Amino acid sequence: MLGLALRNLQRKPFRTYALAIAVAIAIGAVFATATILWGVERSLAQGFSKFGADALVVPKGALVNIKTALLTGEPSTFYMKGSYGEQIRNLAGVSKVTPQLFLTTASGSHCIVGNAFLVGFDPRTDFTVMPWLYQKQEREFARGDVVVGANNNYQVGDVVYFYGETFTVFGKLDRTGIGLYDNAIFLHIDQAYDLIDSSKKYADVPDMGFARGDVSALLVQIGSTAKANLIRFAIAKNPEVRVVTAGNIVTSVRQNLTALFTGTVALIVVLIIGNVLMISAIFSTIVNERKKELGLLRAIGARRFSVFSLVLSESIMLTTFGGLIGLGLGVILLRIFARSIGFHLETLNIPFLWPPLYQVALLAVAAVIFALLVGALGALYPAVAGSRIEPYDAIRAGE
């Protein structure tokens, strides 16, 4: 029956190729988009897995802001009591806690840059910033030094100026994939407190609304044998704070990406539905055209299922062939758009790594299976209808 189905497809080559190309366009789009989405998600997940902190504790109203800050590096300020850090450190199973203080620079004469994201960190307890250093001076980090994220143009040894003070660029971080770390400028937390105090003398610098000792976030590392969920639950008992995990962030990223690709996904869904309907319409016509032949097959002993599988296998062969062409098309699309997509994601501070080859191969197999399903779904009704025709009526069709 497969041979017969194949020959039926060869009977009208234009129709076969036109349908296959229509399927190929949809499958190519599915394959290319899925590859890109997987690449982006994987890149982010990898970045956050290297983040070092198992949880971030932020003030209760700052959940959205911290996610935005982490993802895009958009400056954001919010504060809570630094004493929460001590409470968390005392929880059994917590191995490390380090504070961070978020500041923004003002667009005025006191800073060389406006709206930069300054992060005060404590080098004595830090376990998330310094491990990312890939260029640094040959000495210990000290007050008066800053560490800059990979997206900053400063070089090690440069002198920068903000809050009326000069700083030396002690080191530069490697690209992390975390917007906050790639964009921020890190300084000693004690000096950050001093800067805020001293900035109060400038009339044009707004009141930050916090007391010395307050922090923006507490980064928590959980011991490898501890039960992370229980610790997060214990931290969250404090009604003034919220706990963010890398998992939450990746989920949030996925949601953001879904929104980013909504237009594409919607277009693909429309294409696929269109493909299924097109296959259904064309195969209804094919079944009608070949009614006599199907009746003849029934007369010489084909069961209903044989007729059903003949129609279905013809459609599946066609769409699978289309799917294979679609893979080639998808690869071309990925190559053509690689640079522009990469650039676009770069501007959104979203790093992009291609998925490994075996994952791309898996996606390719999935795309071809998807094409096969389009064929099966599209031809389902015509195949059922074709198999149910009474042989005598089918043989007399057109008389």
Add this chain to the structure above:
Amino acid sequence: MAMKVELRELNRAYRIGDQVIEAVRDVSLSIDAGEFAAIIGHSGSGKSTLLSMIGGLARPTSGTVLIEDVDIWARDDAFRSDFRNARIGFVFQFASLIPTLNAVENVALPRNFGKGGNRAQDEEEAIMLLERVGLGERLFSYPSELSGGQQRRVAIARALINSPALLLADEPTGDLDEETEAEVMELLLSSCRKTHAAFLMVTHNRAIAEGADHVFRLKGGALQ
């Protein structure tokens, strides 16, 4: 078991709008193995419908079709399909070949639906049958490359591939010239004689009908 076809009060009616058309009315008859029966009648008299009900292609409104004592319409569709494949050969009045298959493949096609056999053996038998019907030179020709008479010979070879006990032919020579018609008829009759198959044929041709063991004349769906 010797082939016997027995029809008991067979009816088929269908509805067109408000009108009920009785295509076949209370037909009862029987044919034994090796017999040749002709069904004659005017166009629209129900000949083809009757043949289709006997062949398990059209469901009767009422009545019984017994073939080898099996009430074929009391069984399910899968049984009837297998029964048609194994026990009944059909030759239709139209060019009933699959256009994408060559002569050998068309003849071997029923073997795709039957049990056992292998492709090489099926094709070998198909070639033997095609040689028997005089198409040894056109084994791999496609239907579009064959004349009407040649196509009919291929259809006969296909009808015979499973050595049927009952051969049903619906005006198999209707569109052929006299010489070809005689050749095709001789082929059908000699094949049935050889295998002792019952042969039931619908025809307009009185001369052909005169050579039959039984002649059933239909008028308005009923036997005369």
